[in-house]
Amino acid sequence: MCTGSCAKCLGGTLIPLSVFGLLANILLFFPGGKVIDNNDHLSDEVWYFGGILGSGVLMIFPALVFLGLKNNDCCGCCGNEGCGKRFAMFTSTIFAVIGVLGAGYSFIVSAVSINKGPKCFMSQNSTWGYPFQDGEMGRSKPP
Template sequence: MCTGSCAKCLGGTLIPLAVLGLLANILLFFPGGRVADNNDHITTEVWYFGGICGNGILMIFPALVFLGLKNNDCCGCCGNQSCGKRFAMFTSTIFAAIGFVGAGYSFVISAVAINKGPKCQVSNGTWGYPFHEGDYLGDHSLWSKCLKPTDVVPWNLTLFSILLIIGGVQMCLCAIQAINGLLGTLCGDCQCCGCCGGDGPV
């Protein structure tokens, strides 16, 4: 597959993942699917905006760059027809690194949040984190420790798990594009840009 075509495919995959990450993070601001009585009742990790910044905003720019590489006609510099195309592929590796960092940030935040558990009201009426070192993950009977908000444990667990998976997939895709970009930098795309008027490979 041409390096440009591969990048376009990766970019097209990253866009819906970024949107899904944004939505998942936004839903976490509504613990148990309800409006929180107090912002202090929302799990701390939600405020780190892992899905909004990491999976979303920092991923949108690399995705758009990847999508545009296939039709990039910036070629022809220093007498070398493929120079512009190679530079564009090199630039994509930088954006891939940015995307990888963003996805990694969300991945770590989500892993910490899952292990820590949600913030909720316990039997003595106080709000805190009743679970320790992920003990609630294998013992659903412990979920009853959270009295309010209702269903906050499965709500947070599901959404943070989605962010964790999205972060892992996005890191893999960005790593693939980093390799693809390096190959495109060294070898060029499999066909010359139209503005150069060339018919053969670059």
């Protein structure tokens, strides 16, 4: 399989994954499938748009470049026929780096969110907060 066919296959795989990441982040704005009346009840990391920006927008660009890479049969520039192919591979490398940056951003936002835990209604003091943030909830305290 040549690099153009591999890139086209990779681009076709990235598009559905990008759409799933985008949709997953949008669904975080509707906890339990309900429209909430107070945005303070959403966790802070939802507003970092890890799925919309990192997995969605920054992944669509490499996917579209990879899909169009096989059709790039440029004649070249300055009389050099290989120049068009080299430029296409160079741009695909640049967009792959953009995709890696988007994946890294999404991963970091997810890791911070997992470390902090969910934002919950805490009945002991009737406020919304992060009960697992300090790691105290669920631990048995020594007598």
